[in-house]
Amino acid sequence: MSGESTPEQELERELLSRTALGVFRLNGQFLAVSEDLARPAGLTAAWWQVVGAVLHEPLPVAGIARAMGITRQSVQRVADLLVTKGLAEYAPNPAHRRAKLLRPTPAGRDAVRKIEPGHAALAARLGAELGEEGFAEAVRVLERLSEALEAVAEPARVPEP
Template sequence: MNRNSRTPSGDAFAEFAISVLRLAGHLTSEGDRLAQPSGQTSARWQVLAAARHNAMSVADAARTLGLARQGVQRIADLLEAEGLIAYRDNPAHQRAKLMTLTERGKTVLDEITARQTVWADALGAETGEERVRQATMLIADVIAILKERGTRR
């Protein structure tokens, strides 16, 4: 078999991967548009949202978001300087502080979430709930496979 030719399954997966990457770019642009009226970006919004779910370290947030720890640290430090998050002591780790939302951070995140709700409702209705749920399950399956492969190396 020619190593440059893929199987039909490989072709399908390659097309899927390219589509997901293109979608990620569009979602980032849309996220920037939704966050901009509150003076934020998609990246800052992601870190704010991670801090809302529960107090977590920058490293935990980076793992959850699938981002580099250094990038999340830089964003978290900017959010702290703007009074949107605060660092507090972490009983599990002396040096890795926990990020928590401040009241101002909660307000900003609520503003963005309100805009995102309208956007998501409209796009979900146009795309169809069942199709979106199926796509979400497929993406979750691929993520799980990739994580499993990563742990076997």
């Protein structure tokens, strides 16, 4: 009987699968929209994401990766490209000699500023489509889902048979 599952377990599996597929689709949609918004400013979605992460305060690459939930290596590649393109620069980190801080250059800030009108227009269209309360609820649900997944997936292990 170890191979059988209860209706509750079946429902949980279905809900997890539907959630994952929905989030993957949503991620693809956000990436496509972000690419469209960033392109006229000379950025990619990934470049915008990394520059945006350090607009308010410089951060080490590992800190950016943690905040965005992606690998340090992928952030490092983008950060190095941004520095090469003159959109960001590395600065000394008083808290850690080897982990330099990434901060935007004036050109990086200007590029992000060029995105703001399109970003604001998209926010207004989404707000109109969802309604203010619906939009706020969508944010709460996504944040709660992220917190719950973080709490239960440390690391996700496959149980032994």
